[in-house]
Amino acid sequence: xxxxxxxxxxxxxxxxxxxxxxxxxxxxxxxxxxxxxxxxxxxxxxxxxxxxxxxxxxxxxxxxxxxxxxxxxxxxxxxxxxxxxxxxxxxxxxxxxxxxxxxxxxxxxxxxxxxxxxxxxxxxxxxxxxxxxxxxxxxxxxxxxxxxxxxxxxxxxxxxxxxxxxxxxxxxxxxxxxxxxxxxxxxxxxxxxxxxxxxxxxxxxxxxxxxxxxxxxxxxxxxxxxxxxxxxxxxxxxxxxxxxxxxxxxxxxxxxxxxxxxxxxxxxxxxxxxxxxxxxxxxxxxxxxxxxxxxxxxxxxxxxxxxxxxxxxxxxxxxxxxxxxxxxxxxxxxxxxxxxxxxxxxxxxxxxxxxxxxxxxxxxxxxxxxxxxxxxxxxxxxxxxxxxxxxxxxxxxxxxxxxxxxxxxxxxxxxxxxxxxxxxxxxxxxxxxxxxxxxxxxxxxxxxxxxxxxxxxxxxxxxxxxxxxxxxxxxxxxxxxxxxxxxxxxxxxxxxxxxxxxxxxxxxxxxxxxxxxxxxxxxxxxxxxxxxxxxxxxxxxxxxxxxxxxxxxxxxxxxxxxxxxxxxxxxxxxxxxxxxxxxxxxxxxxxxxxxxxxxxxxxxxxxxxxxxxxxxxxxxxxxxxxxxxxxxxxxxxxxxxxxxxxxxxxxxxxxxxxxxxxxxxxxxxxxxxxxxxxxxxxxxxxxxxxxxxxxxxxxxxxxxxxxxxxxxxxxxxxxxx
Numbered sequence: 001x002x003x004x005x006x007x008x009x010x011x012x013x014x015x016x017x018x019x020x021x022x023x024x025x026x027x028x029x030x031x032x033x034x035x036x037x038x039x040x041x042x043x044x045x046x047x048x049x050x051x052x053x054x055x056x057x058x059x060x061x062x063x064x065x066x067x068x069x070x071x072x073x074x075x076x077x078x079x080x081x082x083x084x085x086x087x088x089x090x091x092x093x094x095x096x097x098x099x100x101x102x103x104x105x106x107x108x109x110x111x112x113x114x115x116x117x118x119x120x121x122x123x124x125x126x127x128x129x130x131x132x133x134x135x136x137x138x139x140x141x142x143x144x145x146x147x148x149x150x151x152x153x154x155x156x157x158x159x160x161x162x163x164x165x166x167x168x169x170x171x172x173x174x175x176x177x178x179x180x181x182x183x184x185x186x187x188x189x190x191x192x193x194x195x196x197x198x199x200x201x202x203x204x205x206x207x208x209x210x211x212x213x214x215x216x217x218x219x220x221x222x223x224x225x226x227x228x229x230x231x232x233x234x235x236x237x238x239x240x241x242x243x244x245x246x247x248x249x250x251x252x253x254x255x256x257x258x259x260x261x262x263x264x265x266x267x268x269x270x271x272x273x274x275x276x277x278x279x280x281x282x283x284x285x286x287x288x289x290x291x292x293x294x295x296x297x298x299x300x301x302x303x304x305x306x307x308x309x310x311x312x313x314x315x316x317x318x319x320x321x322x323x324x325x326x327x328x329x330x331x332x333x334x335x336x337x338x339x340x341x342x343x344x345x346x347x348x349x350x351x352x353x354x355x356x357x358x359x360x361x362x363x364x365x366x367x368x369x370x371x372x373x374x375x376x377x378x379x380x381x382x383x384x385x386x387x388x389x390x391x392x393x394x395x396x397x398x399x400x401x402x403x404x405x406x407x408x409x410x411x412x413x414x415x416x417x418x419x420x421x422x423x424x425x426x427x428x429x430x431x432x433x434x435x436x437x438x439x440x441x442x443x444x445x446x447x448x449x450x451x452x453x454x455x456x457x458x459x460x461x462x463x464x465x466x467x468x469x470x471x472x473x474x475x476x477x478x479x480x481x482x483x484x485x486x487x488x489x490x491x492x493x494x495x496x497x498x499x500x501x502x503x504x505x506x507x508x509x510x511x512x513x514x515x516x517x518x519x520x521x522x523x524x525x526x527x528x529x530x531x532x533x534x535x536x537x538x539x540x541x542x543x544x545x546x547x548x549x550x551x552x553x554x555x556x557x558x559x560x561x562x563x564x565x566x567x568x569x570x571x572x573x574x575x576x577x578x579x580x581x582x583x584x585x586x587x588x589x590x591x592x593x594x595x596x597x598x599x600x601x602x603x604x605x606x607x608x609x610x611x612x613x614x615x616x617x618x619x620x621x622x623x624x625x626x627x628x629x630x631x632x633x634x635x636x637x638x639x640x641x642x643x644x645x646x647x648x649x650x651x652x653x654x655x656x657x658x659x660x661x662x663x664x665x666x667x668x669x670x671x672x673x674x675x676x677x678x679x680x681x682x683x684x685x686x687x688x689x690x691x692x693x694x695x696x697x698x699x700x701x702x703x704x705x706x707x708x709x710x711x712x713x714x715x716x717x718x719x720x721x
Contacts, residue, residue: 003061005051006034006043009100011091015053016043019061026064029072031106033065040065042106044073044096050082051092069108071285073099073302076339080300083335089632089693089713090325098300098325104274105281110173112275115157115166116140122163128156133165140169145273173275174282177266180290182231184262189228193221196367197228203343204232204308211334213314213359214347216369217378218578219542222347223253225369226310227260229343230291234261238307239284240291241298243329245316245539247271250293251516252541253312257293268294268301271512296321296329299336309337313539314346314355315571320718328716330355349578350571350609353616357627372582379549379580379587383596383605395492396484401550401590402496409500409529413585414545416531417489418538418576419552422458422506423447424488425481428466435472443673449508450487460675489552490532497530505533538575544583549576551591554601563625564718566600570612573604626716630686632696633720635669635712637677647709648680656699660687671721677710683720 002020018034020026030045073081077099085092100106117136122129132150139149143161147154160166189197196214203210216222233240244250247269254264266280266289280301283289287304294301296319311319311333319329330346337344346355346364359366372378389398397417405415427445429436437446439457446455448466456463469476481488490502503509503519510516522528523543531537531546557569573591581587593601603612621628636651638644648666655663665682672679686692696713705711 003058004032004045004064005048005053006032007046007051007092007096008034008036008041008043009093009097010041011093013093015046015051017048017053017056017061018043019058019063021063024064024067026067027072029074029078031068031070031073031100033068035062035065042068042100044078044100046078068106070106070282071302071304074304076306076336076341077300077302079339080332080336083339084325084327084332087693088325088327088715089696090327094325095300098297099302101297101300102274102277102281104173104278105285111170112142112173113168114140114142114171115146115161115168118164118167120164122160122165128152129160129165132156132160136166142275174279176288177283177290178263180234180261180263180265182234182261185260187224187228187260189224190221190369190371190373192369192371193225193373196369197225199365199367200226200229200343200345201232204229204236204238206343207307207341208343209338209341210343211337211358211364212343212345213351213355213364213366214345214369215351215356215359215366216347216349217372218349218575219372219378219582220349220369221373222349222369223256223312224260224373226312226345226347227257229308229345230310231261233307234290236307238305239287239289239303240308240310241301241303241306241333242291242293242310242312243296243298243319243333244293245295245313245318246536247295247513247516251513252520253293254513255520257291261291265291265293268292268298270295270297296327296332299329299332303340306336306340307342309333309342309344311344311346313348315348315350315352316539317568317718320716322719323712326712326714326717328718331716350574353567353613353620354627356613357617377581377586378607379577379589381577381589381591381605381607383554383601384590384592385596386592386594395496396489396552397492397496397550398592401592402493404548404550404588404590405493405500405530406497408548409497411547412526412545413547414523414526414529414531414543415548415550416533416537416546416576416579417486417493417550417552418533418535418573419484419486419489420535420556420572421483421485421553422449422508422534423456423485424450424491425483425485427482428455428479429482430470430472430475430478431480432470432475432478433473435470441673441676443671447485448481450491451504451508459671484552486532486534490530493530493532500529501527502530502532503528505531505537507534507536510536535572535576537579538572541579542582543579545585546579547581547585547587549580549587549589551576551589551593554591554593554604555595555598558595558598558600563623563720566612566619567616570600570604570609570616574609577604624685624687628688630684630688630690630692630715631717632684632686632692633714633717634682634684634696634700635679635714636666636681636709637674637679637712638706638709639677640708641678643706643708644678644680647705647711648682650703650705651700651711652682654699654703655682656695658686658690658695661690661692661695662686669721 135150285302358364577589636648652666666680669679669681
């Protein structure tokens with residue numbers, strides 16, 4: 001082959017053909033450097049028959065510059081990139097970019113200089129040097145990373161290097177990770193766990209595509225169950241991918257993994273340093289990374305010999321990417337397993353309705369874990385009707401819930417209060433003039449955070465210090481917090497139960513694996529009596545002394561126009577309820593609500609999951625909603641409101657007339673201004689017989705837009721804002 005077609009990482013360019021220089025061996029999947037004008041760009045060699053492009057005369061072709069020193073992307077991964085781009089109506093380039101997500105990894109083998117303590121002492125000891133030496137005991141990293149760990153300037157550490165207190169160590173950037181041992185620990189499984197584990201292990205040995213739904217109640221030991229097929233894959237010399245929905249869950253998972261396999265797995269998430277990402281990516285590509293635990297982006301890593309995929313907490317909405325390529329990692333994981341020809345398991349205590357429907361239709365095999373491990377019982381659940389058991393004025397917790405926490409304090413047990421609202425209050429206003437603090441970049445109120453004394457937007461990240469006076473009328477001491485966030489609930493617990501040791505667990509306080517590990521250690525040591533948390537604490541944590549869960553506002557998730565609101569509320573409350581009574585002590589759940597008669601609340605109180613899912617299924621069937629119909633939305637945005645409105649009108653006017661397809665809009669999005677861009681939406685509802693993606697591509701390709709307008713497509717949307 002003396003010419004190749006390359007997929008370059010720029011969607012505007014399209015596929016480009018190049019000449020292969022004499023002596024260069026290149027084939028599909030190779031990552032190459034290509035000339036483009038005076039620049040050099042990165043491309044991936046692709047099968048020309050799968051990537052239509054303009055045929056360029058041979059004499060006009062420019063030669064490839066080099067093949068980058070990384071293994072070629074495998075055919076299954078290339079097919080996954082094609083499928084993802086096609087299904088989610090995205091460009092091939094934007095999906096392929098996710099597979100080449102570590103620029104440093106493409107540069108080939110390298111070393112880096114790290115530093116560690118020698119045991120020596122400096123000639124002159126200062127408070128900063130003393131603090132740094134204490135903090136860096138047992139640490140080895142670059143000067144910049146050590147400065148971050150120690151909380152001192154790089155200059156302080158360079159002084160310690162000059163004094164011989166820190167010594168340089170040359171480190172291979174791509175050094176292998178410690179090997180996991182499949183038979184490191186003996187495992188005691190229940191009968192139902194063993195049946196499920198044996199089924200999955202046999203599927204790993206078969207090396208065939210097989211999707212499974214592992215449906216187990218909270219505390220049933222789903223993790224220990226799927227660890228057994230992970231061990232089987234390791235014995236066969238194959239790689240494993242485990243997807244987790246939240247970075248905060250990884251610390252607890254790592255501990256359990258290390259107990260089972262003797263080492264921690266390879267991590268992949270957005271908080272990794274660039275050197276860590278490079279090392280992980282290259283070890284995945286060469287096959288040395290045995291088990292990768294990561295966020296949704298780990299799906300596109302270039303595994304050399306993938307043998308098994310696990311999607312833990314598979315119902316979680318955070319598996320849906322909400323910008324860029326708007327894909328659902330749960331569904332893409334199933335497709336990756338399909339292209340690789342391997343088994344995949346979706347594990348959840350509250351599976352998505354779509355997953356249950358796939359199991360019912362026989363597409364997925366269903367494995368059940370109907371009871372908690374070790375004889376632990378599911379908690380008792382009761383509702384508190386806030387219209388009858390009203391909290392005291394200015395308070396948010398009913399007396400029965402406070403009494404329940406007080407009982408646990410006396411018994412040295414722990415309680416958890418769940419409210420899915422970060423900060424102190426969702427709205428701050430002036431009682432004098434009525435001024436409300438709104439984000440300048442978004443259609444959202446600023447949320448008061450008293451811990452940091454700031455007002456913050458939870459959509460764009462805009463922050464401003466909390467003022468002492470109203471910026472509108474200038475009146476001092478007139479600002480009023482409206483509604484509760486977790487910080488306000490924590491203050492109320494501290495006021496009504498002054499002896500309680502309270503911890504607020506949110507993405508603000510558990511924003512790194514280290515902080516999550518510290519939180520877990522404090523709870524396990526009994527140093528925390530009451531946890532007040534958001535959805536971050538609804539899953540993955542196992543605290544045997546936690547015997548009471550209080551849901552502060554079960555109605556919160558039912559507000560708004562989200563057609564999945566009932567399902568999400570059921571999943572969240574059921575998951576957080578599952579934190580209670582996981583050890584030998586019985587658990588209790590108290591759900592505060594103003595609508596105890598609502599179907600989702602009644603089902604939770606009765607512990608009747610099947611009744612809720614049956615009612616939800618019928619509602620979806622009547623509405624033609626997933627899994628019985630298809631949804632997709634088109635989002636138009638611009639920094640100029642008139643420009644966005646006009647672009648949306650033109651798209652709406654060009655809407656296709658297709659049987660069994662309903663198109664609503666355009667209309668301003670519920671979040672009409674987001675990150676400084678004005679937004680309009682169209683929503684499509686189609687029967688499953690409609691080739692929805694083809695319709696959208698033909699529709700949008702016929703319309704040109706000004707350069708300031710962005711048009712995005714969201715297939716199977718989860719967010720309707």
